[in-house]
Amino acid sequence: MSHSNWKRLWLGLLGTGLGLGLAAPAMADWALNMPRGATAISNEVYDLHMLILGICCLIAIVVFGVMIVSIFLHRKSRGVEPAQFHHSTKAEIIWTVIPILILVGMAVPAAETLVRMEDTRNADITVKVTGYQWKWRYDYLDDEIGFYSTLDRASNAARRLNSGIQPAGVDNYLLDVDNPLVLPVGRKIEFLITADDVIHSWWVPDFGWKRDAIPGFVNQAWTLIEEPGTYRGQCAELCGKDHGFLPIVVNAVTEEEYAAWVSTQVASAEDQQDENQRLWTRAELMQHGQG
Numbered sequence: 001m002s003h004s005n006w007k008r009l010w011l012g013l014l015g016t017g018l019g020l021g022l023a024a025p026a027m028a029d030w031a032l033n034m035p036r037g038a039t040a041i042s043n044e045v046y047d048l049h050m051l052i053l054g055i056c057c058l059i060a061i062v063v064f065g066v067m068i069v070s071i072f073l074h075r076k077s078r079g080v081e082p083a084q085f086h087h088s089t090k091a092e093i094i095w096t097v098i099p100i101l102i103l104v105g106m107a108v109p110a111a112e113t114l115v116r117m118e119d120t121r122n123a124d125i126t127v128k129v130t131g132y133q134w135k136w137r138y139d140y141l142d143d144e145i146g147f148y149s150t151l152d153r154a155s156n157a158a159r160r161l162n163s164g165i166q167p168a169g170v171d172n173y174l175l176d177v178d179n180p181l182v183l184p185v186g187r188k189i190e191f192l193i194t195a196d197d198v199i200h201s202w203w204v205p206d207f208g209w210k211r212d213a214i215p216g217f218v219n220q221a222w223t224l225i226e227e228p229g230t231y232r233g234q235c236a237e238l239c240g241k242d243h244g245f246l247p248i249v250v251n252a253v254t255e256e257e258y259a260a261w262v263s264t265q266v267a268s269a270e271d272q273q274d275e276n277q278r279l280w281t282r283a284e285l286m287q288h289g290q291g
Contacts, residue, residue, distance in 0.1 A: 035205055038231060038252070039223050042208025044113045052106055059102070117209060120222045123190030127181070131193075131200030131213035131235065134242045138181050141192075145265045151245045152176040159245065175232045180249035184258035185228050191221045198240060204233035204248055212237060225252040 036046045074080045128139040132148075139146035150156075155174050158165040167173045183189055193202050195213035202221075203210035211219045225231075233248040253261065280288070 037206040037208045038225050038227050038229065039207055040226065041113070041117055041223070042206060044116070045208045048109055048113055051109065055102065055106060118220075120190045120220045122188065123222060124187040125183070126190045126192065127183075128192045129194070129202050129213065131195040131197075131202065131239070131246075133197050133240055134246050136181075136202070136246070136248065140262070143262050143266065145262070145269055147179050147265075149177045149179045149181065149249070151247060152178050156245070172232070174245060175234070175247045175249070177247055177249045180230070180251045182251045182253060182258065182261050183223075183225060184255045185225045185252050186255065188222060188224045191223070193219045193221060199237050200235050200239050200246070201237035202233070202248065203236040204231050204250055206231040206233075210236050225250075228252050228254060 034046055034049055036043055074082075126141045128137075128141055128146075130137040130139070135148050135150040137146060137148050151174070154165075154170045155167075155172075155176055157163050158167045158170045158173060191202070191211070193211045193213045194217060195215045197215065199215070200213040201210055202213055207223045207225075209221055209223075211221045213219070229252055231250045231252065233250075235243060235246040235248070237243075239246070
């Protein structure tokens with residue numbers, strides 16, 4: 001390569017580096033990396049991701065560094081004569097053993113994290129999650145309460161053509177529901193995930209995992225939320241034309257708030273059962289149906 005070509009190459013690399021440096025604040029705003037999440041598992045997944053990414057970047061630096069140095073120092077224009085050999089047992093052993101050691105080094109922490117992700121034993125609360133078109137149903141098996149969770153009315157109205165409502169004016173557009181899943185922090189929650197019609201996928205990024213909801217099958221997962229807050233997700237399976245209108249909202253609360261919420265839900269379920277068993281008048285039924 002001539003001197004002028006090398007000069008153009010280095011100028012191009014310098015320009016690329018300056019461009020990436022100037023774009024760094026914007027990249028941070030774009031959140032290109034994985035979120036750390038709100039659970040111990042999600043943090044393990046993040047740390048594992050950064051470890052593997054670091055190893056891959058190091059390998060890339062070493063490999064491309066050796067290539068660039070070799071090309072520069074041993075180019076034909078310098079009069080270098082190529083070595084004449086066809087086989088090296090030592091080289092083959094080295095480039096076989098080193099990748100094996102690297103892969104084993106990456107596999108050990110990955111396997112440990114995967115084993116912990118699949119361990120649903122000793123859960124404090126069990127929630128059955130059932131996917132429908134286009135809603136989720138949550139059943140708290142320990143407390144015998146359950147409800148459906150669907151897209152909130154504001155988002156549902158704004159998504160319709162000629163509704164007169166602008167999506168920009170709706171908070172958490174397409175990411176809010178009428179009945180969020182309520183869970184306590186600091187307690188291990190087991191999920192039993194299935195579906196009633198087609199394949200769905202229950203996914204909250206801050207939990208660090210997702211599980212397919214398949215009719216006729218039950219998939220297990222678990223989480224232990226560390227911080228109170230609202231965590232949002234969506235169905236991650238292309239489950240039909242309204243797939244984009246199937247959000248997930250989890251409200252993580254303290255144990256005291258969770259106990260109070262459970263008491264309210266149990267009382268509401270008992271009242272609803274009494275309402276269903278009593279004899280309704282025609283006027284009451286018409287008024288109820290209109291509502």
